[in-house]
Amino acid sequence: MCGITGIFAFNEIGRFNLPNLSLATEELSHRGPDHQNIYVDEFVGLGHRRLSVIDLSSAGNQPMSAHDGRYQIVFNGEIYNYKQLRQDLTSRGVTFQTESDTEVLLQMLIHHGADALPQLNGFFAFAFYDVQKQEILLARDRYGIKPLYYFKDEDRFIFGSELKAIMKFGIEKKVDANALFTYLQLNYLPAPMSMVKGVKKLMPGQYAVVKKKSVEINNWYQLKDTFGQQFSGTYNEAQEKLRLLMNQSVERRLVADVPLGTFLSGGVDSSIISALVAEKTNHLHTFSIGYKGHSYFDETEYANAVAKHIGSEHQVFQLSLDDLYTYLPKMLRQFSEPFADSSALPVYALSQLTKEKVTVALSGDGADELFGGYNKHAALYRLWHPGLKEKLAGSLGFLWNLLPKSRNNPLANKARQLSKFAEASKLDVSEQVWLLASLQSGRGVTDILSDDMLEEIDFEAFDLWKSGTLNHITQPSINQALQLDQQLVLQGDMLQKVDLMSMAHALEVRVPFLDHELVAFANSLPEGFKVNGSMKKRILQDTFRDKLPAKIYNRPKHGFEVPLLSWLQNQLKGDINNKWLSQDFIESQAIFDVEGVEKLKRKLFSSDPGDSHAHVWALICFQEWWNVFMK
Known part of the structure; x- marks a missing residue:
């Protein structure tokens, strides 16, 4: 796990930016405290900050070069199946100088080019430079677990793990009005948008080829293809396969040459991951956050019960509001573009405290988007399968609007949810999904923007992006809603939050639910296996019910809130x-x-x-x- 940055100069003017490479690399020091280096030739520069996880020796440092110097790579992530890929390459006569997955990736790209990408099981963002061809191949993993920003003008192409690295090259600082309009609705910015005009994010499952003055972008993986497959077995058969795939995924993510633990919030997802890891390791460290004096937000009761059940060495970090306040300034400065999911704050605190014990942590991220775990999924199911209660709730919007609403206590939160449910009941299917995926309406956003900023927004372009994002939602379908969540919420919010907050403390977080074999299987399942009138994440909870305390199952969704x-x-x-x-x-x-x-x-x-x-x-x-x- 690391930080990468680089520049491809198209001309002499672009070459004047090469000295900025060291500054850009240093800007990513929090992502990789163990080593820094750069590679520079006449027109290309690559920078790398290393967090040592596999092959801790200096031989694994980057930028890494092939033995003849023709190829260079900077890589952020982990390739879990690197040992199998190494064996295959060795059988073809390839010799290796290190034990690192970086060198395996380098050789895969030398021998297969972009065709190597579908063979990789892992999470990554990298730049692979062919000195002879004067060509850079950049790629991002299937689900956007690792970030990759880029900027192009007439003189240069710049990339980096974070926007702040790109800004060290002196690009123009101008707010992208359409990005701001989107951010204020969603509280985050999904790829390919960024808040700085001209800077974009490579989309999950894409690769880019940069040569001369051209940048060609292609898809090497498309999430929508996984929803085209249909599982035809029984519910019991699906449970057996889910159990197998989950065990395999967790097993892959235990490969490390440094101490390893798990986040354990007390929710079903992290509890399942922790239980599976506990079965495969001798001494598991688990970590969670609690809130002093705010029992409505505190889940440590459940986390403690799970830890006791699985026999982990559990550490709870109890924080007060004053404690959170002390974390706030440093946390906000980790965002090189605005990000407003407030649960980033406890993730920041948890990551800092966890790093004192381990270098790698496994988390339960991704399960909600795969199996339907959010309250909005239950709300959509009820909107699309209304009984008397649902019809009544939808018709009483005027009443819910009169009640005080907030997220700060159960009754006010219920009024807030009922009000949104009533509003959604009057919309068509795609707008229902959008409403429940967003925090604020477009009208609410325009009310707080200045006239000058409103003039800069291209509303037609926004509508085109929104309609393209929602175009697969053609009928009341939980699976279609989950596809949107995986495309939008997962990569733009959840994964960005965990990457930035954990890497602020050089902590690597691995996400077993996002093994691509597991994702393909989950997306092939009938929606009734996931959500029904009484249960969310049904198959996930049923499959692992025997491994965890009964009290954590089918309880109200809480989320990692503050x-x-x-x-x-x-x-x-x-x-x-x-x-x-x-x-x-x-x-x-x-x-x-x-x-x-x-x-x-x-x-x-x-x-x-x-x-x-x-x-x-x-x-x-x-x-x-x-x-x-x-x-």
Whole structure:
């Protein structure tokens, strides 16, 4: 696990940027504290920061060169099947100088080019340079577990694991208005968008070939193909196959030459991963976060029960709101573009504390998007299979709108959910899915943007992107909703959050649920195996019910949330009014509308805040980013 960056200069003007490579590489030091180096020739530069996980010797350092110097590679990630690939290459006469998966990847690319990509089981972003052809091949893994940003103009092509590395090359700092419009609706930015105009993210399952002044992008993997396959066996047969695939996936992800543990939140997903790892290791360390004085958000009771059941050495980090406040400034500076999923904060804290014990942690990310674990999946099922209660809930929208709504306590949260359910019941299928996938409506966003920024938004382009994103949702189908979640939420929100927060502390996080064989199987299953009227993640819970305490099963979905509303209304109120969202600051930026922001603040500090805290948090994250990187 590492950080990579580089530049391909198209001309002499582009070559003036080569000295910036060292600065860009240093900007990624948190991702790889163990080694830094660069490769430079006349027009190409590659930079690498290493976190040593496999083959800890200096022989595994990067940029790595083939023995004749023709090929160079910088690589971020892990190839889990590298030993099998190495055996195949060895049988063909290839000799190896290291024990690293990097050298196996290098040789695979030398011998197979882009055709090597489907043979890789792992997660990665890399740049492979053929010195003789003057050509760079860049690629990103199937699901976007590892990030890869890029920028191209007339003079140069630049890439990096994070946007902040690209900005070290002196690109123009201009906010992309369409990206801002999207971000304020979703609270994150899915690929290929970035918040800086001209910078893009390579999409999951894509590779790019850079030569001369051209950049050609192709798909080597397409998620939609996995939904075209249909599992024809029984429910019991599906359980058996799921058990097999899960065990194989976990086994692959235990390969490491450093200490390893698991995140254990107390939810079903991380508990299953921890239980499977415990069966395959002698002494498992598990880690979780708790909240002092906020029992509604605290799941340590369940995490402790699982740890006791599987016999792990469990460590709970109990945090107060004041503790979280101390993490906030450093966490916000890890985002080289705005990101407003507030659960990033506990992931940041958990990663820092976990790194004190281990270098690699396995997590349960991905299960909700594969098997239907979010509350919105239950809501969609009820919208599409309405009984008397659902019809009544949909018709009483006027009543739910009168009730105080927030995420801060069970009753107010239920009112919030019922209000959104009633709103969704009046929409067509694709708009229902979009509503439940977003945090704020387009109209809500336009109310808080300045006239100047609204003029810059290409609404036609946004509508085209949105319709293309939703075009597979043609009928009421949980599987079609899950496809959207895997394309949008998983890569743009969940995986970006875990990558940035864990790599801020040089902690590698592996995600067994996203083994590509397991994903293909899950996406082939009938939706009834996943969600029905009484259960989410049905097959996942049924398959592993015998491995875990009964109390963790089929309980309400909680998520890795923080007491954000209470925090914003109290500890952060002064900073909101006098710093991030002060009238003077808003006026000087000319990005947001002063009255629109004031109205949002009044909502936040009222007795009926609704989702305003999420919208204010998105603005805070943007403002902090703008101050650090754009001002």
